[in-house]
Amino acid sequence: MFRAFRGLGPAVARVPPVEALRAGLGAVFGLGVTGLLVLSPVADLNLGLYLVAPFGASSVLLFAVPNSPLAQPWSAIVGNMVAALVGVAVCLLVEPPVARVALAVGLAVAATMLCRAVHPPAGAVAMTVALSPEAVERLGFWFALAPVGVGTVTLVGLAAIYARLTGRRYPFRQFEAPNDRGTRDADPVARLGLTEAELSRILDRYRQSFNLGVEDLARLIGAAELQAAARQTGPAHAxxxxxxxLVTVRPDTRLAEVADLFRRHRFTSxxxxxxxxxxxxxxxxxxxxTRAREDALRLDRGFAPALKRLLDRGRARPVRAEEIMSVAGPRAxxxxxxxxxxxxxxxxxVDAVPVLQRDRLVGIVTRTDLIAALARTSVRGS
Structure with missing residues (x-):
């Protein structure tokens, strides 16, 4: 009995409050701008209020789950426009309202699937069109272009901008696209040896093509393999x-001294x-x-002179450690x-993870430490 009731509970993992706030503010931003640019001009057709529903549903996908295949630009733009075209055609041919709505939504679902543009809010678009015979009579098939097409394109563009501003990625990653460091290698966790076709077949086999992209599947499989491999290290802790x-520096340490420590100890952090x-x-x-490169661009000089100036001990105002240090990395x-x-x-x-006892630094795990631990585990296992 408990298991049966458990199935009625939430199926989505717990979301951090910051992520919920990010998605909510994105929807406010997207719908607000779209409303001003697209919905207001058609208010005289009584469409502005109706189109808030499908555009609001699109905003949930674009801003809350931007990695979903259903939220990608092709799905959103083509899906909504195809649904609008279907809705207009049905509205012109069928008079009874109930039959008109049911037929419009059903045909829109089929058409968007055939176009590989499944976007759930498209059903609401088709319904909105079917319920707006006066607007259809006035606009005809142009309805699909404006306001539906223009509104969806606006939302998609705003979603892409908002994702970049808030550290997310939209549209989602393409398989074998350049990684975050600009090279053609896949991210380490996504190097599986599986082809795009093989990953696509896995998604099709488990009927997950609408829920997950190929690149994200590769990253999930890689992360799972990494976690499984990490378990083999045994009960070791940081x-x-x-x-x-440890060799440490103070926040007021000059960068010239920091560079000397890097050179003397061959540290990377x-x-x-x-x-x-x-x-x-x-x-x-x-x-x-990075700081030397920024100075080179800002001062319009070469990298070597910029680096020399950055580390110059005779500068009137030397650059100090606190000005370039990272404060947001992982900790243990x-x-x-x-x-x-x-x-x-x-x-x-990151090349190293600091180990803290409350706020006090008690150690650091470098990549070398981690590799050595894994190597010892491998030797013991063999």
């Missing part, structure tokens, strides 16, 4: 493999600490390179399993 004898070893951030070598405690550390560093985003 406290077991971390480096304890340096933690930044305050009084009583309170952790403040971390500097990676790439931060120095002594009890964090190695299985959790592996995905943190697998995608190349």
């Amino acid at each position: 406290g077991d493999i971390m480096s304890r004898d 340096l933690p930044v600490v305050g009084p009583q070893d309170r952790f403040l951030g971390v500097i990676f070598q790439i931060h120095l390179i 405690t002594r009890a964090t399993p190695v299985a959790a550390l592996l995905p943190m560093m697998a995608d190349g985003g």
